[in-house]
Amino acid sequence: MTFDHISVIGFAGPGMDTDTTPLRDPTPDSTPERLIARIAESRDRDAYALLFTRFAPKLKAFVMGQGLSAQEAEDLAQDAMLNVWRKAHLFDPAKATAVTWIYSIARNLRIDAARKAKRVRDLPDDLWQGEGEKPADQEMIDHQSAQSISVLIGALPPDQQTVLKMSFYEDLSHGDIAKALSLPLGTVKSRLRLALARLKTGLSAPGGRA
Amino acid sequence: MTHSARVHPPEDLLWDYHRGRLSPGMRLTVRTHTDLCPQCRSELRLFDAIGGALLEDVEGVAMSDNALDLALARIERPEEPESSATVTHPGFLDGFDLPESLKAADIPGRYWVAPGVWMAPVRFDEDSRGTKTYLMFVKKGMVMPEHTHRGREITLMLKGTFNDQNGSYGRGDFVLCDETIQHSPAVSADEDCLCLVAQEGLILPKTWLGKLLQPFARI
Numbered sequence: 001m002t003f004d005h006i007s008v009i010g011f012a013g014p015g016m017d018t019d020t021t022p023l024r025d026p027t028p029d030s031t032p033e034r035l036i037a038r039i040a041e042s043r044d045r046d047a048y049a050l051l052f053t054r055f056a057p058k059l060k061a062f063v064m065g066q067g068l069s070a071q072e073a074e075d076l077a078q079d080a081m082l083n084v085w086r087k088a089h090l091f092d093p094a095k096a097t098a099v100t101w102i103y104s105i106a107r108n109l110r111i112d113a114a115r116k117a118k119r120v121r122d123l124p125d126d127l128w129q130g131e132g133e134k135p136a137d138q139e140m141i142d143h144q145s146a147q148s149i150s151v152l153i154g155a156l157p158p159d160q161q162t163v164l165k166m167s168f169y170e171d172l173s174h175g176d177i178a179k180a181l182s183l184p185l186g187t188v189k190s191r192l193r194l195a196l197a198r199l200k201t202g203l204s205a206p207g208g209r210a
Numbered sequence: 211m212t213h214s215a216r217v218h219p220p221e222d223l224l225w226d227y228h229r230g231r232l233s234p235g236m237r238l239t240v241r242t243h244t245d246l247c248p249q250c251r252s253e254l255r256l257f258d259a260i261g262g263a264l265l266e267d268v269e270g271v272a273m274s275d276n277a278l279d280l281a282l283a284r285i286e287r288p289e290e291p292e293s294s295a296t297v298t299h300p301g302f303l304d305g306f307d308l309p310e311s312l313k314a315a316d317i318p319g320r321y322w323v324a325p326g327v328w329m330a331p332v333r334f335d336e337d338s339r340g341t342k343t344y345l346m347f348v349k350k351g352m353v354m355p356e357h358t359h360r361g362r363e364i365t366l367m368l369k370g371t372f373n374d375q376n377g378s379y380g381r382g383d384f385v386l387c388d389e390t391i392q393h394s395p396a397v398s399a400d401e402d403c404l405c406l407v408a409q410e411g412l413i414l415p416k417t418w419l420g421k422l423l424q425p426f427a428r429i
């Protein structure tokens with residue numbers, strides 16, 4: 001089964017970008033996806049500098065929120081971006097947006113660092129690169145844009161947004177969240193379940209109903 | 211791959227897998243399941259996509275002044291070769307259709323615990339105390355007397371099927387047992403069974419399983 005509603009649910013082209021963050025003029029050549037492609041194609045250092053300037057501070061902030069010190073976070077951001085440079089040829093924009101791919105690289109690095117694995121490394125958990133098409137992977141979420149998810153998250157009821165954001169921004173288990181919010185564990189789980197279900201529905205619906 | 215897993219890891223386990231907080235054995239069972247389960251792979255991709263969207267939304271924290279110079283210098287340095295881990299992959303595993311996760315696992319040897327039953331511990335590079343992880347092979351038609359569990363135990367089916375009071379389990383199925391589950395699993399009479407087991411809590415003596423497993427008295 002092929003997947004042909006990419007254009008419907010996401011990948012709002014650069015021209016349709018409603019992002020209000022003060023990024024560089026999102027001309028087709030400086031979208032993050034394009035920057036990674038330029039690195040892959042021609043080891044483009046300008047592209048790397050742009051990408052670094054845009055994402056390293058975000059990565060640093062993200063993992064500081066999860067409990068890393070400023071120095072650890074800075075190192076992780078550096079290492080993650082170095083991996084982006086080295087693995088740029090593996091990035092497949094049909095499978096993930098650039099920011100999702102960068103997030104997954106940082107996540108894997110963070111996990112590796114926590115394990116302090118010296119000798120044998122686990123297979124990297126590369127959900128986004130390398131692997132040939134596994135036959136049943138026709139799921140829609142391979143192709144959506146980070147932007148449409150962002151919109152869908154913003155449309156979640158506040159209770160659900162809170163548990164979802166705590167999960168990611170603070171790196172908490174369901175049990176931790178229950179404690180932090182003084183909620184029964186079952187309530188946390190059901191809010192997360194509802195949130196994930198809504199995101200999935202929203203992403204698979206033509207037009208990405210938000 | 212015609213069979214698709216029907217029994218999946220609970221959501222909190224999948225989340226803890228995503229954030230790298232499972233013990234090595236538990237992590238391997240979840241990883242192996244996701245190698246065999248498009249649905250859970252897709253769930254993990256959703257986690258990454260959410261993480262990406264939230265990363266995009268984050269207000270950055272300034273990097274130090276020389277960060278970009280450092281980054282541009284680092285990309286000029288030669289890449290240190292990936293330390294290709296040497297993994298023991300013994301001959302007795304030939305002929306089994308193992309997922310990637312297990313092809314990469316360090317499995318030095320096996321021992322027989324009863325006629326037709328062997329176990330092959332998985333070795334981890336990091337501290338895996340508290341969890342025992344092994345492949346278990348059981349000849350077709352064996353049955354275990356009714357028993358319960360101490361601590362969490364995961365059985366990830368790789369080949370064959372087993373049945374208990376709660377259902378029938380086949381390749382890819384992620385069967386989580388704990389103190390609350392009492393059952394007497396029986397391996398299908400038609401096919402040998404291979405599974406990956408991770409046990410938390412009590413470590414049972416090697417002979418325990420051999421005593422429990424009995425050839426199934428066919429009715």
Ligand SMILES: [Zn+2]
Binds near residue numbers: 215217218243249
């Ligand atoms: Zn699954």
